[in-house]
Amino acid sequence: MNAPLLVLERLAKTFKRRWGWRRAPDLAAVRDLSLEINRGDLFGFLGPNGAGKSTTLRMALGLIHPSAGRVLIDGRDLARERLAALRKVGAFVEAPSFYGYLSGRKNLELFASLSGKIEHGEIDRVLERVGLLGRERDPVEVYSHGMRQRLGLAACLLPRPELLILDEPTDGLDPHGIRDVRALLRSLVRDDGLTVFLSSHLLSEVENLCNRVAFLDQGVCVAQGELAELARRHRRLTVRVDLPDQAALVIKAKLGLDADLLLSPEEGLCLAPGVAPEAVNRVLLDAGFPVRALEPEADWLARFFLEHTTSREIEGAAA
Amino acid sequence: MSAFLALLRFERAKLTGRAITWVPFLVLTIVVALIVAVFHRLQFNHMLQLLRAAFNLGGKDDFVNGYYMAAHAMNPVFQMLIPLFVVVAAGLMVAGEAERGTLRACLVRPVSRRALILSKFALLTGYALALCFFLLLLLIGAGILNFGTGNLYTLNVLFHNGNEGASMIPEAEMPMRLLAAGGLATLGMMVLAALGILVSALVDTPAMAFVITLSIYFACLILRLLPDIDWLYPYLFVTHMLRWQQCFFSYFRTGEILVSTIHLAGYLIAFLSAAVLLFEERDIKS
Numbered sequence: 001m002n003a004p005l006l007v008l009e010r011l012a013k014t015f016k017r018r019w020g021w022r023r024a025p026d027l028a029a030v031r032d033l034s035l036e037i038n039r040g041d042l043f044g045f046l047g048p049n050g051a052g053k054s055t056t057l058r059m060a061l062g063l064i065h066p067s068a069g070r071v072l073i074d075g076r077d078l079a080r081e082r083l084a085a086l087r088k089v090g091a092f093v094e095a096p097s098f099y100g101y102l103s104g105r106k107n108l109e110l111f112a113s114l115s116g117k118i119e120h121g122e123i124d125r126v127l128e129r130v131g132l133l134g135r136e137r138d139p140v141e142v143y144s145h146g147m148r149q150r151l152g153l154a155a156c157l158l159p160r161p162e163l164l165i166l167d168e169p170t171d172g173l174d175p176h177g178i179r180d181v182r183a184l185l186r187s188l189v190r191d192d193g194l195t196v197f198l199s200s201h202l203l204s205e206v207e208n209l210c211n212r213v214a215f216l217d218q219g220v221c222v223a224q225g226e227l228a229e230l231a232r233r234h235r236r237l238t239v240r241v242d243l244p245d246q247a248a249l250v251i252k253a254k255l256g257l258d259a260d261l262l263l264s265p266e267e268g269l270c271l272a273p274g275v276a277p278e279a280v281n282r283v284l285l286d287a288g289f290p291v292r293a294l295e296p297e298a299d300w301l302a303r304f305f306l307e308h309t310t311s312r313e314i315e316g317a318a319a
Numbered sequence: 320m321s322a323f324l325a326l327l328r329f330e331r332a333k334l335t336g337r338a339i340t341w342v343p344f345l346v347l348t349i350v351v352a353l354i355v356a357v358f359h360r361l362q363f364n365h366m367l368q369l370l371r372a373a374f375n376l377g378g379k380d381d382f383v384n385g386y387y388m389a390a391h392a393m394n395p396v397f398q399m400l401i402p403l404f405v406v407v408a409a410g411l412m413v414a415g416e417a418e419r420g421t422l423r424a425c426l427v428r429p430v431s432r433r434a435l436i437l438s439k440f441a442l443l444t445g446y447a448l449a450l451c452f453f454l455l456l457l458l459i460g461a462g463i464l465n466f467g468t469g470n471l472y473t474l475n476v477l478f479h480n481g482n483e484g485a486s487m488i489p490e491a492e493m494p495m496r497l498l499a500a501g502g503l504a505t506l507g508m509m510v511l512a513a514l515g516i517l518v519s520a521l522v523d524t525p526a527m528a529f530v531i532t533l534s535i536y537f538a539c540l541i542l543r544l545l546p547d548i549d550w551l552y553p554y555l556f557v558t559h560m561l562r563w564q565q566c567f568f569s570y571f572r573t574g575e576i577l578v579s580t581i582h583l584a585g586y587l588i589a590f591l592s593a594a595v596l597l598f599e600e601r602d603i604k605s
Contacts, residue, residue, distance in 0.1 A: 010498045015602075019555075027523065058423075058602075058603065058604070062426070063423055063426055063427065063602070063603040063604075064602040064603065065600070065602060082429075082431075083429040083430075083431060084429070084430060086429040087429045089427070091427040092424065092427070093423060094420065094429065096424070097418065097419055097420030097421045097423070097424045098421065098424070099333055099336070099337075099421060101336055101337055101338065102332070102336050104332075106332070110329050110332055110333070111424065111425075111428065112428050113325045113328065113329060114329060114425060114428040115428050115429055116427070116429075123518070155424075158460065165427075168399060213380075234417070263414075
């Protein structure tokens with residue numbers, strides 16, 4: 001089993017607040033959050049706006065001091081060995097920020113110099129990797145939002161981190177940019193052996209990219225695990241078949257499953273999660289029901305998200 | 320040590336790469352040009368009248384020289400303009416970066432918060448030093464080129480001597496006196512820079528940092544001008560910041576200047592220590 005590269009151990013953060021001059025009730029932004037991100041994981045961190053994702057990321061990077069709990073990066077306690085721990089990390093929180101009056105290359109050189117020495121040609125390598133080679137001498141203030149996002153990723157890759165902590169890395173990118181960044185992240189994990197802890201509220205992004213996920217709601221982790229395992233446990237199966245009510249009786253009798261009629265968008269059998277499609281197909285064919293389609297639920301993650309979180313401010317969930 | 324040097328290089332690249340860094344130098348050049356023009360046009364009759372009470376002076380040419388211009392122009396520029404530039408730079412260095420998000424971009428890297436603040440202070444000190452001596456050299460150079468050299472004749476009240484009347488400083492002493500005044504003024508600016516960094520480290524916007532730091536500075540200046548609270552003056556950092564004015568007293572009060580230097584060093588350490596301690600505990604939410 002992989003040793004965890006990033007461990008959040010019973011992390012909590014309470015902010016003291018003021019409304020004008022008056023003291024307001026404290027805000028518990030994160031409560032008793034424990035996560036383990038293993039080496040090689042592409043870990044998705046999901047939650048509605050205001051759930052505490054950014055606060056968690058900031059605590060994981062030492063920007064915000066936790067009220068309780070601790071952060072371990074490769075076994076090093078961030079509170080005690082912050083510098084050594086952060087040497088393994090490349091990160092941006094919220095949006096990547098740069099000095100607009102300096103060129104993209106100069107920004108990369110400066111930020112990389114804070115993390116240690118970089119090898120000759122390293123900057124060209126990351127610029128090429130994020131597709132900015134040729135524009136690196138332009139001042140960042142003329143970069144588009146997408147270019148800044150790419151430059152942010154480039155900055156995270158200098159000098160060769162083991163763990164990337166990224167907050168909405170595809171935010172504001174056009175479809176080409178989104179495709180490229182997702183491909184880059186996959187390649188970083190697969191080919192370079194990096195570990196990625198990715199915060200997002202784009203469900204499709206997490207579903208496309210991640211192998212493990214955690215859901216945060218009002219500062220509390222409401223679910224976490226392997227995405228494939230979650231899908232197996234929570235993804236429904238819709239069976240398109242003639243005479244669905246009779247087919248349902250067959251499935252109940254042969255497989256011992258509860259099946260309900262799905263009324264919308266068109267009639268079909270909606271089966272509870274955990275059913276093997278091939279078993280359903282075989283049973284129905286044996287009973288003489290020609291199966292027109294077996295459709296795993298497309299937006300199961302959105303449904304799961306809505307069932308487990310309270311805010312409705314979630315892009316893609318309503319789709 | 321190499322990490323701190325890397326931070327210094329990082330801060331220097333940012334400071335020198337920003338256009339606004341160079342604006343004060345342009346402003347100071349324009350101000351000095353204006354001062355030279357004004358000194359050419361003015362006849363200084365009122366000043367001549369006052370100085371004649373103490374010295375046997377014939378006309379403007381007997382007392383208006385390069386040193387006279389430099390010493391008298393230092394007063395408003397070192398009290399008003401350079402503090403403004405230093406406070407703006409301090410505000411941009413921490414609060415400005417917090418607002419832009421570049422502060423968190425630095426702090427997600429293996430950078431010590433203490434080293435970051437100290438490197439910013441070191442650069443700001445260098446900047447203040449550059450501003451002070453740029454102004455001083457410009458004033459002396461332009462003054463001597465336009466009005467030549469000579470003894471410095473001045474009214475004691477202009478430099479808060481505490482005495483009535485006028486003073487004369489021999490020409491030979493003037494380069495050293497101006498240099499000492501510039502050095503002391505720079506030390507004062509370092510204290511203001513430390514205060515600026517302290518305030519800047521506690522707020523999220525540069526505008527807030529400017530307003531608070533300048534309010535503290537001007538409040539202290541005003542208090543220093545109020546009568547009947549002279550017991551308070553030694554505790555105001557501006558009292559010691561302006562001790563460079565004593566370099567233009569007829570007699571050099573070494574003891575008082577030394578005491579003020581110690582006070583300034585104390586204020587500097589206090590402001591800077593507070594900035595480091597508070598910044599280390601601060602949550603970066605911006």
